[in-house]
Every structure is written in C-alpha cells, then in structure tokens.
Amino acid sequence: MKIYQVDSFTTERFKGNPAGVCITEKFTSSSLMQSIALEMNLSETAFIEIGKDIFKIRYYTPTQEVPLCGHATLASAHILYEQGIVKDDFIFRAQECDLHISLHDSWIKMNFPRYKLSKINLHNRFNEVIGVEAIETYKSQNNWIVALVEDENAVINAKPDYEAIGRENIADLIAVTSKSEVSEYDFVVRVFCNPKFGITEDPVTGAANCILVPFWNQKTGKDKFQSKQLSTRTGIIRTKLNDNSIDIFGQAKTIFKIEMTEK
Secondary structure (H helix, E strand, O other), rough: OEEEEEOOOOOOHHHHHHHHEEEEEEOOHHHHHHHHHHHHHOOOOOEOOOOOOOEEEEEOOOOEEEEHHHHHHHHHHHHHHHHHHOOOOOOEEEOOOEEEEEEEEEEEEEEEEOOEEEEEEOOOOHHHOOOOOOOEEEEEOOOOEEEEEHHHHHHHHHOOOHHHHHOOOOOOOEEEEEOOOOOOOOEEEEEOOOOOOOOOOEOOOOOOOOHHHHHHHHHHEEEEEEEOOOOOEHHHHHHHHEOOOEEEEOOOEEEEEEEEEOO
16 A cells, blocks of 8 residues: 655745655555555555445544545545646545645645534633633534634734643644734634544644634635645645535645554
C-alpha cells in the first residue's frame, strides 16, 4: 500500500494542514485503516478505493472514522491528479455525500455540503472554555459552532481548554472567526476540535467552511471569499456559496511517499 503525506491549503512545505493519503485497489479492514491513521498521527488520513469515475473515500483521525474531511479530500485529489490517475473531473463517494472534484489551473475545486445555522445564546461558560469574548454564536445541525469575535487579535489570542471542551461536550468543532484586517482576505479563523477525535486545534479546516461561508454570506451579502486560517502553520482557502453547497478551492504540496510492508 502506497501512503503519501500532503500539506493541504498551501503551496509551501510544512505549512497548511498535513494529511495522509492511502491508495488501495480495495479497502482493507476498518481496524487496519484505524491503525494506519494512528501510526501516521495526523489529524486525518484518507483511504481511496480506486474506481473509474467514482472513487470511494474514507477518513480516519488517530482515534476514529469521521464522515467528511476537507483537507484530506484536497490531499487525496491532489495525489490522484499529480500521479496521473485522473485527468478530468471525478467524484469522491464519502460516507456523508458525493463530492464533485475538478481542477482549475493550480487550484482544486471541491463541492461540499452547506450546513444550516441557528443563532444561539451561549452562557459565559463558553467564553471561559474557549478563551474568547464571543459577540455572536451560531450552531449547525451537526454540532459545530461559529463564534464571532471582535477582531483578528481576539482570534489569535483564543486559549481553549480542550479538557473542558471534551468533558462538557461543548461541540465537535468550534470556529472562532472575525473580519480580516488586511484586504487580501475576507475573514480569518481558528478551528478547535473536541479532543475525542484525537485532534485539538486543526491547522487548516476545509470542511469548517460548510458553516463559515453561510455565516459570512449572512453578514456581508457576498458569495465569494478568500480566508486565512491563523494556526501556527497557516493556510489559504477560497470559497464560493451556492444554493445548497459550497465550492472550496485549495492548493496542496506533496511532502513524501512511503510503501507499507505486508507484515
């Protein structure tokens, strides 16, 4: 089995979000895929079952399988294009939905679902746990939260208590966001995860745009965005809002390839 490590949402080595990509003729057992993901010890490792126009894809964190992942989808598409396995548009069949993939110059476009948001009033405990002063908070049906803060410094200075996030089950994913202070970007964000997934801060989070883009569309009326994730690795994402989906555009850089021994 060939395994690649790819940095997603960047063109620079050691930036963006690293993901594992394993290409297989047929999926191996779930237990072996979980063991490989734990060995890779990245936020997600994707497994691809080769098809004709439709490629099945599964995602594993170091601790469990998850239904969808943005940066591992980008990493997987990047490898399929880079290795010449695909040349045109194709579909990834994920657990949650089909993802339509296409190449646009050096950018890969991924069509992701749009999640509905409901405004909620969170008590002061949320601010204590995340280490912010949230102006507004919204929640999606899949237990993700968007927290709007005053400015970019408030995003940078957030200090989440991950133990409390897990113990109190605050949410599965928390996106702390504000308007960008530079004209190149529309908004900035950091993304914190419930540690039950084996992740704390996610370096660059494609799937978070399933809630961020509808949120910022509501705030600005715009339907196209360029954003920057302010983790230590940083990353750049372009997005476009459609009626029922989000187009997520990203670039990626292959870091290395290995081949796993049989035993």
